[in-house]
Each structure stands twice: as C-alpha cells, then as structure tokens.
Amino acid sequence: MxxxxxxxxxxxxxxxxxxxxxxxxxxxxxxxxxxxxxxxxxxxxxxxxxxxxxxxxxxxxxxxxxxxxxxxxxxxxxxxxxxxxxxxxxxxxxxxxxxxxxxxxxxxxxxxxxxxxxxxxxxxxxxxxxxxxxxxxxxxxxxxxxxxxxxxxxxxxxxxxxxxxxxxxxxxxxxxxxxxxxxxxxxxxxxxxxxxxxxxxxxxxxxxxxxxxxxxxxxxxxxxxxxxxxxxxQRTYRTTVRSMARSTEIAGFSTPGQNARTASLAVALGNDLGLTPSRMEALEYAALLSGVGQLALADPSPGGASLLRSREERQRAAEIGASVIERSGVLDHVAEIVRHSNDPYRHGRANNSKIPVESGIVNVALAYEQLVGEGTGQSPEKAMESIGLGIGAEYDPVVVESLRRVVGRGFRF
Known part of the structure; x- marks a missing residue:
C-alpha cells in the first residue's frame, strides 16, 4: 500500500x-x-x-x-x-x-x-x-x-x-x-x-x-x-528551458525525447543523492540543455550519440553550451554544470572539488541514456557494465553507485 x-x-x-x-x-x-x-x-x-x-x-x-x-x-x-x-x-x-x-x-x-x-x-x-x-x-x-x-x-x-x-x-x-x-x-x-x-x-x-x-x-x-x-x-521559466532544449532535437543533433530522458534519469540520481530542491532544479535544467553546444558543431552525431565524438569535440560543445546559457543572465549555476559535464572524473572533480557533483550526474545520465535509450538495443545490465569500466576515470564513482541503486529499483525511461 x-x-x-x-x-x-x-x-x-x-x-x-x-x-x-x-x-x-x-x-x-x-x-x-x-x-x-x-x-x-x-x-x-x-x-x-x-x-x-x-x-x-x-x-x-x-x-x-x-x-x-x-x-x-x-x-x-x-x-x-x-x-x-x-x-x-x-x-x-x-x-x-x-x-x-x-x-x-x-x-x-x-x-x-x-x-x-x-x-x-x-x-x-x-x-x-x-x-x-x-x-x-x-x-x-x-x-x-x-x-x-x-x-x-x-x-x-x-x-x-x-x-x-x-x-x-x-x-x-x-x-x-x-x-x-x-x-x-x-x-x-x-x-x-x-x-x-x-x-x-x-x-x-x-x-x-x-x-x-x-x-x-x-x-x-x-x-x-x-x-x-x-x-x-516558475512555469514560464521551465517552459523556456524546455523550448531551448528542443532546439537540438529540431536540428537533428539529438533524437526526439533524448534530452527529456536524460533529465528524468538525472533527477532520479539527484533524488537518490539527496540534493536540495534548488540544486535539483539546476540539475534538471542542465541535463535538458546539456546538448545545446552541439549546435555549433559541423554535423549531428549519428542517432544523437555524442559519445561517438572525440573528447575535444565534446568538451568544446560543452563550453559553447555553457556560454550560451550564461547569456540568459539567470542560469549561471546551470552553465557551470554544463561546462564540466564532459570532463573525465580523473582529470576533473577528482582533483577539483569546486566542480559540482551535478556535472558528474549529467555525464553519467547522458552516457546511460545513449547506451539504453531508443534505438540502441542495449540492456540496462550491459550498459551498467560499460559504464562500470569507466569508474574513477571517466565517471564519478559516487554517481555510478547511485545509478546502480536507481536502475536496481527498476528505473525505466
């Protein structure tokens, strides 16, 4: 009950x-x-x-x-x-x-x-x-x-x-x-x-x-x-962010619903880690807008799989996306999350505690969505295995452990 x-x-x-x-x-x-x-x-x-x-x-x-x-x-x-x-x-x-x-x-x-x-x-x-x-x-x-x-x-x-x-x-x-x-x-x-x-x-x-x-x-x-x-x-704010997020789908840089799926998983991870409501809101917005910087790249990734791009391209897209978000004047914390959302954990948050944990959450959520989301065909178990290989190097161990708990409770997109 x-x-x-x-x-x-x-x-x-x-x-x-x-x-x-x-x-x-x-x-x-x-x-x-x-x-x-x-x-x-x-x-x-x-x-x-x-x-x-x-x-x-x-x-x-x-x-x-x-x-x-x-x-x-x-x-x-x-x-x-x-x-x-x-x-x-x-x-x-x-x-x-x-x-x-x-x-x-x-x-x-x-x-x-x-x-x-x-x-x-x-x-x-x-x-x-x-x-x-x-x-x-x-x-x-x-x-x-x-x-x-x-x-x-x-x-x-x-x-x-x-x-x-x-x-x-x-x-x-x-x-x-x-x-x-x-x-x-x-x-x-x-x-x-x-x-x-x-x-x-x-x-x-x-x-x-x-x-x-x-x-x-x-x-x-x-x-x-x-x-x-x-x-x-608050409703107007949320509608504006979602409209911005849809721009990558319209331009073909992400698949329909990809940003929303990434955001839903990021929110589930934030809930599991006990983030405050204000940080949860910024996390959701950052997950929705994490792909905005890809619009500056020459060609869309096949099937919206940004992980197929080189490290330099992904980090450049993240920096461009953060700059675009900063121009709004009211999403500075969101911009900071997006800026570091493609940083490898070993060279990022592991050595710089100022990098928000939300960046690691977006990184893990995006990776899991691209492995399990529509059209990929991977099972949650196989995706967890792939992400597990990057613990401590690519992905934050705390966030990956949270992902295990969330997926273990039956999370589905």
Missing part, C-alpha cells in the same frame, strides 16, 4: 469520525463555523500548483488553523477538536468538488495532509489551553494563548513535514533526512506566511467576532497573489 493511499485513508477516517461526533453533539457557534468553513472552501477552490508536484491553498490552511485556535470574548463556546476537524473536512470537500467538476487539477493527498496537520494542531491547542482562557486584554491570558498558538502551528508544520518527507522517501526514493530537510525548508518559506494568517484570524475573530475575517482576508489575498505570481514565473 502506497503512502498516498495511507494518507487518504487516515484523513478520510479522521474526517468521517469527526463529522459523526459533531453530528451527535451538535454544532456550536454555527455562524463562526460557517464563516471559517466558507474561507476553507474558497481557499480550496483557488488552490494552485507552486511546484511540480504539490498544490498550495494558503487561504484554506490559514482559515483551518485559525478556526482551531479560537479563544475569546466574541466566541462564547470555543470549537471542540472534533468540530474543528469536521468543519475542515466538510469545507475541504466543498472546495474540491467544483475543481473536480471543472476538470481542474487537484490532489486529495495534499488535502488529507492538511486535514491531519490541522487536527494535530487542534489537539495540541486544546491540550495546553482551557476554555476559560480568553483574549481579554490581560497578560495572564494573552501570554499563554500566544505560546499555545505558537506550539500549535509548529505542531502542524512538523507533522506535515514528517508526512511529506515519508511520502517523498517512498515516491522519489530520497533519503529521509534529505526529504525532511526539504520539507522544513518549504515550511520556513511558505508555511510561515500561512501560520501568521491563521494566528491573525484566530486572534482577530476571538476579539472582534466575524468583523475580523474580512479584515484579515486582505493580507491572505496578498499572500495568495504572491504565491501565484511565483508559481507562474
């Missing part, structure tokens, strides 16, 4: 149980529940993909966290943990349904992860506070509430990071420590804004009642806008 299925089952059981409990006990402070449920649903409807694999819903997350941390004079009966989970679950479904009907991309695993993390935050907040605590203007109440909010949002962030790291370890074969590091980095950048929004919603509604959500909605919308602009810029 995959991690995604486990997360969905856990979230579904949690939500259903909470709904049944809430139905039995009755819904307290229904106008507040309706208002926060509406925010969560709207947040789900306007979610967006901020990276290649995960959707974000900052408004929904902030609203769910805020609802879990209500304590104040304007909320006579703070919501119980079960009610928090039930409102979040029902509102999430209400927000997802229009996206599903419209055929828009949505991810039930991400929504269930959010439900689980909010549930944990609600449990912690209820455990460290009492219903008598209120934002009544005294330090005796304000300080414990502030500390409880901090602990709750940290709990939500920690639980989501742990679940996400486990999911990445299973799906992408990333080392768990590296996956957890990446999840915590995302929390530090994006999660902080959502946590602040949740705290503002909780404190404002507790004191001002339902006048607060419209006021707090402005910074939440600004956060949503900023995230969407970032996501749009």
């Amino acid at each position: 995959g991690s995604g299925v486990v997360i969905v089952l856990a979230g579904g059981c949690l939500g259903l149980t909470a709904v049944l409990i809430t139905m039995g006990r009755g819904l307290s402070e229904w106008p507040v529940a309706l208002a926060f449920g509406f925010l969560i649903a709207v947040g789900e409807m306007v979610q967006f993909r901020v990276d290649r694999s995960r959707n974000r819903a900052p408004i929904a997350t902030s609203a769910a966290l805020g609802y879990a941390m209500l304590r104040g004079p304007s909320v006579d009966v703070p919501p119980e943990v079960a009610q928090v989970i039930a409102v979040t679950a029902v509102a999430t479904l209400a927000g997802i349904l229009p996206r599903a009907v419209a055929g828009l991309w949505w991810d039930v695993v991400v929504s269930c992860r959010r439900l689980i993390s909010v549930a944990c935050a609600a449990v912690v907040f209820a455990a460290v506070t009492s219903p008598s605590l209120s934002w009544n203007g005294t330090w005796q109440h304000a300080l414990p509430l502030a500390l409880a909010m901090l602990l709750s949002v940290l709990t939500a962030a920690g639980v989501d990071a742990l679940v996400g790291a486990g999911q990445a370890t299973e799906q992408d074969n990333r080392p768990f420590p590296a996956a957890l590091r990446d999840e915590l980095a995302v929390v530090g950048r994006i999660g902080m804004a959502m946590a602040i929004g949740g705290v503002l919603l909780a404190a404002g509604t507790s004191v001002l009642g339902l006048w607060a959500p419209p006021l707090v909605l402005v910074p939440l919308l600004l956060t949503q806008f900023a995230f969407r602009r970032y996501a749009s810029a």
